[in-house]
Amino acid sequence: MGRKKLAMRRIDNPTSRQLTYTKRKEGIIKKAGELSVLCDTDVALVMFSPSGRLSSFASNGRIEDILLRFVDRPDELRGGPINHEEELEEKLDKLTRKQRESQEKMRYYEPNVEKINSALEAGVYQQFLTTAIQRIQTSKAKLLGSQLGHERTENAEVQAASMQMDDAVSLTGQSAEGNHAGMKSNMDDNQSGSSSAAGPHLSLGFIESQRMWNKAWENMKY
Amino acid sequence: MGRKKLAMRRIDNPTSRQLTYTKRKEGIIKKAGELSVLCDTDVALVMFSPSGRLSSFASNGRIEDILLRFVDRPDELRGGPINHEEELEEKLDKLTRKQRESQEKMRYYEPNVEKINSALEAGVYQQFLTTAIQRIQTSKAKLLGSQLGHERTENAEVQAASMQMDDAVSLTGQSAEGNHAGMKSNMDDNQSGSSSAAGPHLSLGFIESQRMWNKAWENMKY
DNA sequence: GGGCCTATATATAAGTT
DNA sequence: TAACTTATATATAGGCC
Numbered sequence: 163m164g165r166k167k168l169a170m171r172r173i174d175n176p177t178s179r180q181l182t183y184t185k186r187k188e189g190i191i192k193k194a195g196e197l198s199v200l201c202d203t204d205v206a207l208v209m210f211s212p213s214g215r216l217s218s219f220a221s222n223g224r225i226e227d228i229l230l231r232f233v234d235r236p237d238e239l240r241g242g243p244i245n246h247e248e249e250l251e252e253k254l255d256k257l258t259r260k261q262r263e264s265q266e267k268m269r270y271y272e273p274n275v276e277k278i279n280s281a282l283e284a285g286v287y288q289q290f291l292t293t294a295i296q297r298i299q300t301s302k303a304k305l306l307g308s309q310l311g312h313e314r315t316e317n318a319e320v321q322a323a324s325m326q327m328d329d330a331v332s333l334t335g336q337s338a339e340g341n342h343a344g345m346k347s348n349m350d351d352n353q354s355g356s357s358s359a360a361g362p363h364l365s366l367g368f369i370e371s372q373r374m375w376n377k378a379w380e381n382m383k384y
Numbered sequence: 385m386g387r388k389k390l391a392m393r394r395i396d397n398p399t400s401r402q403l404t405y406t407k408r409k410e411g412i413i414k415k416a417g418e419l420s421v422l423c424d425t426d427v428a429l430v431m432f433s434p435s436g437r438l439s440s441f442a443s444n445g446r447i448e449d450i451l452l453r454f455v456d457r458p459d460e461l462r463g464g465p466i467n468h469e470e471e472l473e474e475k476l477d478k479l480t481r482k483q484r485e486s487q488e489k490m491r492y493y494e495p496n497v498e499k500i501n502s503a504l505e506a507g508v509y510q511q512f513l514t515t516a517i518q519r520i521q522t523s524k525a526k527l528l529g530s531q532l533g534h535e536r537t538e539n540a541e542v543q544a545a546s547m548q549m550d551d552a553v554s555l556t557g558q559s560a561e562g563n564h565a566g567m568k569s570n571m572d573d574n575q576s577g578s579s580s581a582a583g584p585h586l587s588l589g590f591i592e593s594q595r596m597w598n599k600a601w602e603n604m605k606y
Numbered sequence: 607g608g609g610c611c612t613a614t615a616t617a618t619a620a621g622t623t
Numbered sequence: 624t625a626a627c628t629t630a631t632a633t634a635t636a637g638g639c640c
Contacts, residue, residue, distance in 0.1 A: 163615040164636025172424045181607095182636080183423040189634055190419060193412045193617095194429075201405040201434050202394045208428040209419065385632040386619025404619080411617055415634095 179212050187211075191219045401434045409433075413441045 173179040187209055194205040198221030207219035395401040409431055416427040420443030429441035 163617090163634045165613055165615090165638085166636060167615060168422065168636070170418065170421055173422050178636090179423050183419065183425065184608095185635060186415070186419045186422070190412060190415045192634090193408070193415060194431075196392065197405065197408045197412060197431065199392055200390065200395050200408070201401050203405065203432045203434055205432070206430040207416075209416075210425045210427070212423050212425055385617045385634090387621080387630055387632090388619060389632060390619070400619090407618060414617090 176212070183211050187217060194219050195221060197221075398434070405433050409439060416441050417443060419443075 168182075173182055190209075191207065194207050197203065198205045203221070205219070205221040209217045211217065390404075395404055412431075413429065416429050419425065420427045425443075427441070427443040431439045433439065
């Protein structure tokens with residue numbers, strides 16, 4: 163959309179690419195917000211800018227909150243991932259080195275540490291949620307038994323790249339400031355009170371998030 | 385967009401709501417794909433249908449692959465989440481009950497077990513990745529020290545709801561079928577070979593994903 | 607670099623089959 | 624039900640400050 167039709171390929175000009183990223187990022191976040199409101203669903207979104215910065219969106223507040231909906235018995239976690247322990251260790255070590263490099267670069271290029279902190283915390287929360295997902299899914303596997311074939315199995319090569327992260331745009335409709343009435347109002351279960359205590363140890367940065375969300379919200383509200 | 389302007393609130397009619405979800409889901413996935421191509425970035429997307437089904441999108445193949453970019457030392461994981469152990473246990477138990485109910489419903493309404501399996505596996509992968517994120521971010525915390533304030537801390541109430549999941553639309557530009565040239569071609573690091581070994585134990589279902597992606601891709605290609 | 611503007615390209619709500 | 628069609632609403636590319 164726009165004055166000219168853009169070819170569907172990487173934008174070569176770095177400036178234009180970053181600009182397009184910024185604009186489209188907002189657009190997609192708006193879309194995600196609309197989807198969550200119109201269809202009364204949760205949407206989570208994770209994006210990386212051309213420069214490697216992380217942005218994320220969660221209609222329901224924190225990504226962790228969304229993912230927690232899949233939590234199952236906690237004692238099953240430890241048994242699960244262990245199979246991959248070695249592979250993971252290896253990968254983790256490699257990426258650790260990469261990350262250390264990126265870390266230094268980031269410290270040089272990105273003075274806004276607060277955003278990094280947000281991303282960090284968001285990631286930790288995400289960890290909880292995904293763990294939860296894994297647990298509930300383990301339960302599912304048990305319930306479903308082994309009636310499933312694996313003919314659809316595919317493995318794509320990984321394209322890992324060194325990256326930095328910064329702003330975690332995690333949006334909530336129920337934060338202290340900018341409480342948007344009507345946003346996700348169907349608390350049709352008994353979990354509403356159990357998760358506010360989730361993170362006394364972790365603090366999520368929502369400044370950028372709220373600003374963008376508030377803006378997007380106003381535009382889409384009516 | 386459309387014949388009439390839709391009020392930005394929950395669509396009451398269940399049929400319309402589901403229809404809108406389906407259409408907009410495709411739209412947002414297309415947008416995510418465009419963003420990843422135009423800006424040469426990775427995008428991950430997780431959505432739940434009004435009926436609680438899970439859909440996810442990852443420009444780079446598997447969400448785990450994207451998230452692995454943030455992996456750090458594996459030995460730091462255990463120390464992290466432990467603080468929340470109790471809270472988590474409680475939540476997990478509650479949600480477990482909820483989930484068991486949903487499970488039964490799902491078995492009744494959703495005969496397509498394969499999709500559930502996909503979601504399950506995707507979730508497991510996601511678990512690894514998020515763990516990785518948490519690790520790298522822990523490292524970051526160390527590197528960054530405690531120079532950060534917490535005035536931005538906010539906690540939103542959780543709106544957990546019982547959910548089922550089904551199709552995991554995990555898209556890749558490098559899968560066996562439908563290899564879209566030019567999709568994420570900047571392997572600017574040395575990680576390309578290290579992650580393909582990620583899941584001999586886990587198989588991700590990409591049928592639905594590939595179908596949708598191929599379709600979206602054709603439309604956006606030129 | 608962020609905002610605003612405007613012409614165009616896209617997405618999509620209803621309607622139709 | 625899911626696929627098309629079409630009128631409209633939105634998103635956004637390229638400019639300009």
